[in-house]
Amino acid sequence: GAGVSQSPSNKVTEKGKDVELRCDPISGHTALYWYRQSLGQGLEFLIYFQGNSAPDKSGLPSDRFSAERTGGSVSTLTIQRTQQEDSAVYLCASSYSGSSTDTQYFGPGTRLTVL
Amino acid sequence: AQSVTQLDSQVPVFEEAPVELRCNYSSSVSVYLFWYVQYPNQGLQLLLKYLSGSTLVESINGFEAEFNKSQTSFHLRKPSVHISDTAEYFCAVSDPPMNTGFQKLVFGTGTRLLVSP
Numbered sequence: 108g109a110g111v112s113q114s115p116s117n118k119v120t121e122k123g124k125d126v127e128l129r130c131d132p133i134s135g136h137t138a139l140y141w142y143r144q145s146l147g148q149g150l151e152f153l154i155y156f157q158g159n160s161a162p163d164k165s166g167l168p169s170d171r172f173s174a175e176r177t178g179g180s181v182s183t184l185t186i187q188r189t190q191q192e193d194s195a196v197y198l199c200a201s202s203y204s205g206s207s208t209d210t211q212y213f214g215p216g217t218r219l220t221v222l
Numbered sequence: 223a224q225s226v227t228q229l230d231s232q233v234p235v236f237e238e239a240p241v242e243l244r245c246n247y248s249s250s251v252s253v254y255l256f257w258y259v260q261y262p263n264q265g266l267q268l269l270l271k272y273l274s275g276s277t278l279v280e281s282i283n284g285f286e287a288e289f290n291k292s293q294t295s296f297h298l299r300k301p302s303v304h305i306s307d308t309a310e311y312f313c314a315v316s317d318p319p320m321n322t323g324f325q326k327l328v329f330g331t332g333t334r335l336l337v338s339p
Contacts, residue, residue, distance in 0.1 A: 142329075
């Protein structure tokens, strides 16, 4: 079946602009995660969705970052007033239930470059 | 808070040689441990995981990792690497499930394995 997809694959924007990143999880997966992968750093957890709710958004770096999920499926990560330090690869993952023993399936990522 | 250390940012090795990629984590309580692999121009995919039971876990392509609680390590090994093993490898740990209620992964910074002929 289809895996996790993300769009766009690459995004170049100017400092101060808003961007939206999209994630389509595997069908039937209730858990959805966003991560950020910056150069020289590991993957950094941003937010976790269970269905349409976000019980853990502790990793969002500032109030410029927000995310939503609709219909228990597609999720959008929005970054307002982008800064150069927001440049990174943003990864989305989904898993069947969010259980600690689940396997998370990752999308190919969106590479964001803020000029 | 959990942390994961992958001391080697890059490991060059010749084809058919053995390799060990090191991973240490901070917590002394029960944790779940994972190795993910990212091949060039591909997304992350699970290589193997330790949840409970036997401390030695294996992947389908010949990698193995051993959970060592006393040393808080989960090193990844392969006795003979192939060119196709060239990739970036990430070690991850999940917080104890009773703390978070879901699988919250904490990743290391990754080790780039470079296999040359």
